[in-house]
Amino acid sequence: MKLLTQNDLPLHEGTAVAIGLFDGIHAGHTTLIHDIECQAGLKSLVYTFDTKPNHAAYKNIYTAGEKVSIFASMNVDMLYEQPFTKEFSQLTKEAFLQRIVKDMCAKHITVGFDFRFGRNAEGTAGYLQEQAGRFGYTVYVVPAIKSGAEKVSSTLIRGYIEHGEMERTASLLRRFYFIDGKIEKGRHLGSSIGFPTANISTDKLLPRYGVYATIVQIDGKCYPAVTNVGVKPTVSDAGVPNVETFIFNFSGDVYNERMRVNFVSFLRGERPFPNVAALQKQIAQDAHLAQEMLRDLEVYKEYILW
Structure with missing residues (x-):
């Protein structure tokens, strides 16, 4: 797996990009990874972030280094970790999408159903779908993944970890x-x-x-x-x-x-x-x-x- 830096951008080979925080890299995230790896003729690329926005006391389920080892084990071709700077946090939803399309050479994008992006979290999965024709990519939005009656999420897993429920985790x-x-x-x-x-x-x-x-x-x-x-x-x-x-x-x-x-x-x-x-x-x-x-x-x- 190649770890991309700003010096590698823009990419010139078409990619299938999974975007998200990936805190936990749980069963729902695995579905995103599977989708980008199934896109014929495209390199699989995970686009993630180096922190959780606006949560100074937030403790990550996985460190950046641990995420790298997990994604590598899943045979992802490339990984890009976006520094969550103040400047980046002020990007509009359109400016963010343009970065994904141009810098990552995205031909296919997959996100979770509740993914939000851009200034004030104004961008949604629906917006990605609306702009697909304009920017020339395809989109797959992963629906909620259930475990019994509960939606699989990093928040649910975090609760299990904090209560010592390691088998459920x-x-x-x-x-x-x-x-x-x-x-x-x-x-x-x-x-x-x-x-x-x-x-x-x-x-x-x-x-x-x-x-x-x-x-x-x-x-x-x-x-x-x-x-x-x-x-x-x-x-x-x-x-x-x-x-x-x-x-x-x-x-x-x-x-x-x-x-x-x-x-x-x-x-x-x-x-x-x-x-x-x-x-x-x-x-x-x-x-x-x-x-x-x-x-x-x-x-x-x-x-x-x-």
């Missing part, structure tokens, strides 16, 4: 929710009580604070693990959340290595313990439960992104 994403990061040096508190951990921090959306059965990926290999997300109230008063993982049957120096933590199932909420001994006993119980759950990693392979 995986069913809508069609992959485990994961967090990527570089393993950091900690205070070695885990090692001191018999559970050495690999720690990563992130600015993206965190699952509900608590303990999870997880599958970690390091250097192309998968390992069962148990992960705590939160602020570790028993042993720390810093109040800074992180992702701390005890990897089963693993040894070696992995500091500064990249690690992906796939969240399989919520085990319990984070809570303070009266002393370290009580915490140690609980961690042992959590680890045993997670090990039993993850005894056969083969059954989880289809939900792991490589």
Whole structure:
């Protein structure tokens, strides 16, 4: 997959373009990707944005780097991430569309039914359809995708993540929710009580604070693990959340290595313990439960992104 920059524009080969924020890259987004990949004679191109407009406190479901790895796994030909600058936010709907047609050489455009664009979100999927003849492209508007009675959306998935409902999250994403990061040096508190951990921090959306059965990926290999997300109230008063993982049957120096933590199932909420001994006993119980759950990693392979 080619990562486009401003220096690559304008393109000179016809493209089928899927446009959207793609926060979550869920089942509905997969339909958009499938559509652009089915357009004969056109290169598939995803046009997305580097942030959610007007939401300073917004936590992304996926980071920009994670989105790249997901789109690459879906065999998209090209990806362009539009910086959401003040200047860009003031483009009229017509000016935005002209950019897509001219810079991206769009011959086919696909969007979700609720896609909005341009200054004050004045552009709609209907507007794209109205202008198709004028600009010489075809359009496909993806209708709402349902999961039972609920519309699949990033908002729905965000709620599942925030409540620790990882099985439901995986069913809508069609992959485990994961967090990527570089393993950091900690205070070695885990090692001191018999559970050495690999720690990563992130600015993206965190699952509900608590303990999870997880599958970690390091250097192309998968390992069962148990992960705590939160602020570790028993042993720390810093109040800074992180992702701390005890990897089963693993040894070696992995500091500064990249690690992906796939969240399989919520085990319990984070809570303070009266002393370290009580915490140690609980961690042992959590680890045993997670090990039993993850005894056969083969059954989880289809939900792991490589």
